[in-house]
Amino acid sequence: MERLVIKGGTALKGEIEINGAKNAAVAILPAAILASSGECVIDNIPNIEDVHCLERILGVLGCEVEKLGENTLKINATKMTSVNACTEHGSRMRASYYFIGALLSRFKEARVDLPGGCPIGVRPIDQHIKGFEALGAKVSIEHGTISVKAEKLVGANIFFDVVSVGATINLMLAATLAEGTTTLENVAKEPHVVDVANFLNSMGADVKGAGTDVIRIKGVKDLKGCNYSVVPDQIEAGTFMIAAAATKGDVTLTNVIPKHLESISAKLIEMGVNIEEGDDTIRVFVDKQLKGINIKTSPYPGFPTDVQQPMCSLLSSVEGRSLIVETIWESRHQHVDELKKMGASIKVEGRTAIIDGTDKLTGAVVKATDLRAGAAMVIAGLIAEGSTEICSIEHIDRGYPRIEEKFKSLGANISRVQR
Numbered sequence: 001m002e003r004l005v006i007k008g009g010t011a012l013k014g015e016i017e018i019n020g021a022k023n024a025a026v027a028i029l030p031a032a033i034l035a036s037s038g039e040c041v042i043d044n045i046p047n048i049e050d051v052h053c054l055e056r057i058l059g060v061l062g063c064e065v066e067k068l069g070e071n072t073l074k075i076n077a078t079k080m081t082s083v084n085a086c087t088e089h090g091s092r093m094r095a096s097y098y099f100i101g102a103l104l105s106r107f108k109e110a111r112v113d114l115p116g117g118c119p120i121g122v123r124p125i126d127q128h129i130k131g132f133e134a135l136g137a138k139v140s141i142e143h144g145t146i147s148v149k150a151e152k153l154v155g156a157n158i159f160f161d162v163v164s165v166g167a168t169i170n171l172m173l174a175a176t177l178a179e180g181t182t183t184l185e186n187v188a189k190e191p192h193v194v195d196v197a198n199f200l201n202s203m204g205a206d207v208k209g210a211g212t213d214v215i216r217i218k219g220v221k222d223l224k225g226c227n228y229s230v231v232p233d234q235i236e237a238g239t240f241m242i243a244a245a246a247t248k249g250d251v252t253l254t255n256v257i258p259k260h261l262e263s264i265s266a267k268l269i270e271m272g273v274n275i276e277e278g279d280d281t282i283r284v285f286v287d288k289q290l291k292g293i294n295i296k297t298s299p300y301p302g303f304p305t306d307v308q309q310p311m312c313s314l315l316s317s318v319e320g321r322s323l324i325v326e327t328i329w330e331s332r333h334q335h336v337d338e339l340k341k342m343g344a345s346i347k348v349e350g351r352t353a354i355i356d357g358t359d360k361l362t363g364a365v366v367k368a369t370d371l372r373a374g375a376a377m378v379i380a381g382l383i384a385e386g387s388t389e390i391c392s393i394e395h396i397d398r399g400y401p402r403i404e405e406k407f408k409s410l411g412a413n414i415s416r417v418q419r
């Protein structure tokens, strides 16, 4: 088993390049099967386990997948042989469900394992199913597999009951080749949703309104390959910004879109952190004592749920009381018990974490209970006195490329060991 070992206490300093967005890439790879002619050459893909799983599923479906570089893939889906994406890999991750929308759109049929992903609360897909049915598909679930089939897909008006990243993207995929126009209302506006829409348009789709509450998709006859570069990762960037602040460091992030980071920057500034924005860079540094703040997660442009766990580690180490209210997922405070092993003073009441800052976290053996909880543990380890050992780091590898190398390049004392 691999573990991360961190000796805390070093202020992070230097420059770090942010990777392409995980949550965009994991939708764009399945979307590439919509190209019935030509090849997709996709750049800025993060080198993470979730992407490797999707590459294997693409292979099972009969796509040719070629790695042109660490972050570049060429996908040729013209000779696909199967609509059955059920493999041992699919149920391990969330994004395998994007194959439902993409396969349904191109072949009017799909079989996909019900998705897995981080254990952060109930993760229903009723809004996806409602959307597929509105386009004319029949959906059935048996033995952990979802099967979707349609004679033809016809555009429809779909109003989502909850703002869902996954349902918004899946319905964009399903509607691109449907007859007529589909209107999606109450949609997610995250940067990765906009990025998937841009990718589809680069393939010849007609998707308008991504980034607003309403997306209109005019169905087209077919889609073709394209060259595309994935948007920078808002969540990886947020994680490094928080780590820089937590260690009282001075770090410049490159390959970022500062606009996508505004909700995170605003909260860091409220705590007393200095933020300097460039065109595609952001500098984070600390020159005074930081103070506690209150945070409520909400869909974009609100404070991202995926960054609240790393933020919890930072708030554990600053003066005063802070509150984190998690509104998206029902049990996304599992990292709290791990932080308490390191001396943090946190109480969870329902969806709220009440944090009383301490000036001394101490190293301990802790667990990455999910992906972003793992990032929270890394940040806590960077601040803590002594040595922290993080187990179950496969969760971290699902979403953060080369995490220890990146932190090491900023001066952190962190290594990956076999135990």
Ligand code: EPU
Residues within 6 Å of the ligand: 023, 026, 094, 095, 118, 122, 123, 124, 125, 126, 127, 128, 129, 162, 163, 164, 165, 166, 167, 188, 305, 306, 328, 329, 371, 372, 399
């Ligand atoms: N929801 C429903 N019905 C549905 C779909 C969602 O009730 O059919 C509810 C969920 O239970 C949740 C809320 O709607 O309460 C939002 O869920 P959403 O569908 O937006 O989440 P997701 O698409 O499953 C993606 C990211 C998550 C991120 C959320 C919210 C991917 C692969 N995952 O999940 O990322 O937390 O959006 O922004 O894009 C992560 O990267 O660590 C991560 C968990």
